[in-house]
Amino acid sequence: MSENYRTRQERRALKENKTEKKVNVKSKSSARKLFKRIVFIIFMIGVIGVVAGGITAVAFILDAPKLDAAALEIPQSTKVYDRDKNLIAELGNEKRTNITYDEIPKVLEDAVLATEDVRFYDHFGIDLFRIGGAIIANVKNGFGSQGASTITQQVVKLSFLSPEKTVKRKVQEQWLAIQLDAKYSKQQILTMYLNKINYGNKSYGVAKAAETYFGKDLKDLELPEAALLAGLPQRPSGYDPYKYPDLAEKRRNTVLSYMEMHGKITKEQADAAKATHVTDYIVKKEEKTNPHDAFIDQVLEEIEQVKDLDVLSSGVSIYTTLDPNAQKFVEKVLDTNEYIKYPDDRFQAGLVVLDTKTGELLAIGGGRHQSTSYFATDMKRQPGSTAKPIFDYGPAIEHLQWSTYHQIVDEPHTYTNGPAVKNWDGRYKGQMSIRDALADSRNIPALKTFQEIGPSKSREFAAKLGVRVEDRINEAYSIGGFNGMSPMDQAGAYSAFGNNGIYTKPHTIRKVVFPDGREIDMQPKQEVVMKDYTAFMVTDMLKSVVKSGTGRSANVSGVHIAGKTGSTNFDDETKKKYDIPKGGIPDVWFTGYSPDYTISVWTGYSEHGKGNYISSKSSGIAKQVFKVVMSEITKGEKQRDFTVPNSVVKSPVVKGSNPPKLPSVFTPSDQVVYEYFVKGTEPTETSDQFDTIPPVQNVEVNYDNEANKIVLKWQYDEKLLERVSFVVSTAINNSNFIPYWSGKEMTVTITDPYPESLYAFKIVVVDDTNGENVSEPVVANIETSIFDPLAPVNPTDPENPTEPTEPGSPSNGNSNGNGQNNNKKPNPGNGDTGNNNGISEEDIEELINLIRQ
Template identity: 35%
Template sequence: MYTPRRRAKHVKKQGPFKFFRIIIILLVVVSAGLGFGYIFAAYQSLPPVSNNMRPAASSQVFDIHGRLITTLHSDQNRIPIDINKVPQNLQNAFIAAEDNRFYDHIGIDPRGIFRAIWANVTHHGIAQGGSTITQQLAKNAFLSQEQTLKRKIQEAMLALEIERKYSKKEILEMYMNQIYFGQGAYGIQTAAKTYFGKDVNELSLAQCAMLAGLPNSPNYYSPFNKLEIAKERQSVVIDQMVKYGYISQADGEKAKKADLELAKKKQSVLNPETSYFIDYVSQKVAEKYGDDALYKEGLKIYTTMDSEKQHAAVKALTALPDNYKDANGLTQPQCAIVSIDPHTGYILAMVGGRGQDSFNRASMAERQPGSSFKPFVYVTALQRDMTPDTIMVDKKVTYGNWSPQNSEKTFSGSMTLSHALALSVNTIAVQLAEKVGPERIIENAEKMGITTLVTKGSTNDVNYAMALGGLTKGVTPLEMASAYGTFANKGVHVKPTAIIKILDRNGNVLEDDSTNKKENKTQAISEKVAYEITAMLEGVIDHGTGTAAAIGRPAAGKTGTTDDNKDAWFIGYTPDIVTAVWIGDDTGNHTLGDVYGGTIPAQIWHDYMAVATEDEKTRDFDVPTGMSKIQPQEDSKEEKPEKKTDGIKKAADADKQKAKNDAQKAQQPALNNKNNKQ
């Protein structure tokens, strides 16, 4: 009796286990069948490797109203070259940068694939690629740039077929002759001529590393656009070459320091009306889909640009003075203006300079913000139970060997925070930074979209000079406009974007931001604090340092001028449009003279916004529930500052002021150089 009972018990336990095991096996078989079916379907639609590339189709760019702005196409400036004429350093640089196991894999790299699969699973999509050089050749030659599983499978299959038909040297030759290097240059021979004025076999190690780093993002890493960024990318390639044993550490360090001997860039006549915005959009598309997709895949790119506002921005910049021409033939000072819808993050207008070069100062120039950084200080104070009516004392304060000064070199005693911000009082801004802590100010600025602040290292922004805009790296006009948009949008920061929708040549949607995705929005500060700071910034235009910006409707803003007068800002907003204006000297060697944020920048802002708001309904800023409307009020005992509009006509004489300004600067302590005017 005992043994049968044990046997019966054992059978009873195994029954459910066997059932679940059968279910699991069935699921695996079905999944495998579906997977093989999917792969077979992808294989059936593969193009023959013997085919040439698909015919190129120009991409079209449209404005926010669906009107065609421009057509993007490539002239295919390409001179093919035999791989045997390509220096070994250049071949090695490409392999180190793009595919270090090129000579070992069969066209696909299992290690890279597993790494990509893991990233894709954790990101719920094709978030990271494991493409070899052969796969990149297959994609560029035969496939679209869409990020789908089917396309990735086809890419791998084509790579295997290419490896079967061609040698490694032939594959590397085809790849290097095909890829885009920016500046209209396709292939390494054309790139060598474009950037260095040399044949490819004459390139130095430093030049080889520079070229190998370009295909990753040709516009961004171009040494013609921003040499410092290009050198950083070159260093990465050189480090990879050292890591994989292609060159010694000593040769690598020598190459990093070597003169690139860049050729003179061919000057192109740019249309300042849209060129900077188009370049910005092109870079964003190329970073995501590749240059071939941008110039040859017939994309339809619907952007956020409002053509009327773009035209108004260009026209407003005619108020700039022409002080002198620098060594590169650029007229100084240079400028930037960027305008955003704070509710959607849509970039309505963008001008990144005078149209004499392709460097987009609106999105790429990191410049000192001066007092335009102060609203982040006051926002932090408002979060710490202070109000616009809190009384502070404008007095001499000393921190170590630094005593911040006001622009008039005088002190005015007790005043409200609202009045102190309207008149851009430096001593009170620094006292507030001491009370609330620099870390909290930086945290708020970062929440509102400022990404260039430095918080670690021996030189950083965690100090009181930061309250006056004395930063380690500076800020960009685009990010400052976006950050101020948080105030206009009830404390919600929306990431700026220039692209609404992209369609491929067949009309398939590659991306669509028209729904204004929630993941791009962050409640950075409370609605209450956003309204209070807005009311305070209305005072800047009503009776403070920015009266020249008044446009006859509710508006708020802030002036900013660096202590050395090399940068001047005005950033302001209505309930529906936020705009940043910057002017400054590219070289950093000349001052703007008698120019402040409240003069030319405020005038440019006024001229643009007067047109940009013509079709906007005049309305006041919304008052949060439970609050009363705050009226901009001027302290009666304080004298209203003189409006500095006469600085506009004096700006042309900026160079005459250089000696005087530099002499004054030399007499101040080093820390005081970070102090700022209005």
């Protein structure tokens, strides 16, 4: 290779290498420019975002309400309206006991700050540290999942803003909180907060709350009492120490833990305070009933679903579902003896009246002489047999497509783990339909049904009906052996059966309207929780409970009602402790519904004790209350029946057939029942149980002496007449029977009969479609000579039709009755006294031939 060539190659390689380096430099330069461009764009977007956010925030701030001293000091009352938009109550304008900062005891201040705003004295109205934690939580779980409100912000919300969780409201809240903190001292702001807060039980402000719950002045509060008050504002109704002492105590202990954590008290002090029971230091509640108190109590509990809303000082308007006439009547029924004779003053009753279609609560009877809704909405008791449609028969129809006729055996039976189950009457009724089992409230068929569908499907069905149950349920649920349900729970569940399988949570509030015109719709969504055939068939069975079963005394004339009774039992230990006599029971229920209204009634005593039991004389009060209230609210209204869905068919069934079979034309009507089946599961096979043709009935034979004729008549089931024919055979003077007549008429006339002769007539019924199918014969006879016109002649005994009478026995020419005759006369002249105890094979053949001709 020449030197020149090598030099040229080297120069070329060097040139290419330089070119490649230039390209790499250019590429790196372009990448840097692109990166700078992206950074610049991001920066500009951030700047624009900040500017836009700032502009938006400024707009929000400019639109914020002004600080109003009057609004800070004087709360706005809340107005409550009934279903017709008539004002029924004004809340929050009751007399308050306002305090100054000097009257706030140190222990209360420590409890409140440890729970609500531990850095209250260190921030400027908003707590940046808490805001940071809230931002992280909101990024993870969505906006509004966690708040960071200080006491200052809460005062602003309660005084000026709505509780809606929006960016605009939050910006306005923080802006106003900064202004409030700048304008007022921390002591003034804390005092505003404690004077504004609702503590439940019509206690507005902490001073009034101390008086209500402890009967003492604020300055005398002790640590457990201060901790209880500090915890109540989060949910006054939910932590009500009178209704829910256990929940109130748990909340109080949480406050004590906060106080210990933040160094307000020692561990020893916290433990000592936690060892006390709430019920040991709250004073007895004064029951002062006012119109609609029980209903308003439930309204206040539901309004707590709206977070950060102090209903007693926010100036909102609450539009409710209350029917004031129904409410007034319910209170009158419970609080007087005008309609019901109650056994004593301790006897309690709770009920709710619900709109079956909408779930709206029309009236609440919270108890006798009670100002709360407790016995109607919050109390949890064992439901007894009212649980059976919910946990047993409803799920069986839903998942197994059982018919209302489905057969089940009421017999000795046990729980899966061994203990025996008994019926309320201690008896067993054998095979029966689930309709009859439910109507008579049999426990064993209910348990068998539960065992067949299984606890999982049973629990799932009940949960969809709003029944709060454990994650796992046991077989005792099948007969209501669990705690528990309230009348409101039961009314909600049963109304779904009456509303074609659509469940609506019972509620008292339609909407909340704020002073600026904004609204919150409080009506729950309706949910389809079961097939329409399940709802209808359970309803139809429950109608039998009221028509012919254990709920007969709850029936209201002219109103289509479905319902169920229920009762519970004392355990042996309680019976012994309080000397409960045999037959004494703790709870009696009745829950029933029409297409328009659902009413659930509980009766019993508030607690176990000496003499606190329902006797047999008082066991019907629940049904009486239901009947009285249902009669009143349906008075003058046009009533309608439940609609039959297209998914069910009504089919005749031979009573007792299993599997169900259709009746044949010869099945007696009293052996046929009509039951509902899910379409496509109805019986198709016809029973042959009653294929033997029934004999004729009510045979009459008369002899007209003047006209010299015999008239033979009988009766027969009209529904069989088109399918059968009748054959009449005669025997004269005890001779053998010979065919005489056949046809479909039920009258035969014999003209010019032989004088002074004994005529016997044998009537059989023959199936036109099967000549071998012949009824048992019925025989009647008559004498053409008249010896004693007053002596009756009866049809002959078909088993011995020609037995002779004693010589000289009187006879007349009239016979009607049951086919038996004891006045028979031997054939004069030929000495033939032979018997014919039926129809011979030759007779049958001749009869058939006659029919065929």
